[in-house]
Amino acid sequence: MxxxxxxxxxxxxxxxxxxxxxxxxxxxxxxxxxxxxxxxxxxxxxxxxxxxxxxxxxxxxxxxxxxxxxxxxxxxxxxxxxxxxxAGFEVTRTGGKVGLIAAGTADISVAEETRVTAEQMGCEVHYAYDAGIAGPHRVLGPLEEMLSKGVDVIVVVAGMDAVLPITVKGLVDLPVIGLPTSVGYGIAAKGIAPLLTMLQSCSPGLGVVNIDNGFGAGALAALIANRVARARAGKPET
Known part of the structure; x- marks a missing residue:
């Protein structure tokens, strides 16, 4: 150490x-x-x-x-x-696969922190932005594509009412990480409302990180995906 x-x-x-x-x-x-x-x-x-x-x-x-x-x-x-x-350094690819969905364009900066973090930990990240539930058909195509790519975990980034991660978890048999953002106004309370919505989820299998914690979400997703990748490759745990 x-x-x-x-x-x-x-x-x-x-x-x-x-x-x-x-x-x-x-x-x-x-x-x-x-x-x-x-x-x-x-x-x-x-x-x-x-x-x-x-x-x-x-x-x-x-x-x-x-x-x-x-x-x-x-x-x-x-x-x-x-x-x-x-010079010449390259991140070692682990085989882990992470799905990443952002509800709105305003959530992209937090989502990008998640994406870069997971990639720096060796994961392949499949992502789609502006796929919020106000137009529910917007998320179906990206979600289907991520599942076809074999992602091991999905991070869903949302502010405002933040029902997108709850909806996504109801559609997939994967762990979903909810990432609330401070996007919104009024009773959104700088991300408190989205956080509480996710914590109150009736879709089991949804975990939640702190408001705007893109790094934490990316790190958690990569930990899950990397462990799955090792199992997939038949590698012993270290």
């Missing part, structure tokens, strides 16, 4: 992915941009890659200034994610 001590800034859990299946990821929100850049650099030196979430534009500029040119910086703007990697 190696820790990388970075002065008094952080104790980086360098091999978290080997222990818990999810890599150490730096949450940029609430941290000085210089700190985020420093932690990304220390982590990439240790493991060949690093990742930060909820990264704003000012922080991105500092990262580009601090990270040496020998490393590759990838910015996922809509997801607000930045990855840093050694």
């Amino acid at each position: 190696k820790l990388r001590l970075v002065e008094n800034l952080a104790r980086l859990d360098v091999f978290r992915d080997r222990r818990a299946g999810i890599p150490e990821v730096i949450l940029a929100e609430g941290k000085k941009p210089e700190w985020v850049a420093r932690l990304l650099l220390e982590m990439v030196k240790e493991r060949g890659r690093s990742m930060a979430t909820r990264v704003e534009e000012e922080c991105i500029q500092i990262i580009k200034e601090v990270i040496p040119s020998e490393y590759h910086i990838q910015v996922y703007g809509e997801a607000r994610i930045v990855t840093v990697s050694e």
Whole structure:
């Protein structure tokens, strides 16, 4: 359980992915941009890659200034994610397959955080956006395609009334992860109403993560899909 001590800034859990299946990821929100850049650099030196979430534009500029040119910086703007990697690094594909559906266009940024996270954990992500239940026929085609691709789990992102994940779970025999967003107004209460709707679901088999927690949903989905992929391939559990 190696820790990388970075002065008094952080104790980086360098091999978290080997222990818990999810890599150490730096949450940029609430941290000085210089700190985020420093932690990304220390982590990439240790493991060949690093990742930060909820990264704003000012922080991105500092990262580009601090990270040496020998490393590759990838910015996922809509997801607000930045990855840093050694030259030639490629994510190892696990065979895990994740389905991802966003109810509205306004939910895309949270959905993208989910997508990028799952992909960084080695999964293949099949996604469809603006498939909300106000037009129920919009979700049927994408859902059928995801099932034909053999997805192992589906993440459904929704704000407002958030009935889409409940509906999806009633149609599939897979675990569904509900991801409430803060999209909405009035009694939507910055995501509280969507969260409560999902928690009150009458469709068993629906799990729920916190409001706007795209990273958490992506990580959970990838954990499930990666475990299924290992079983599918007949690989022993580690």
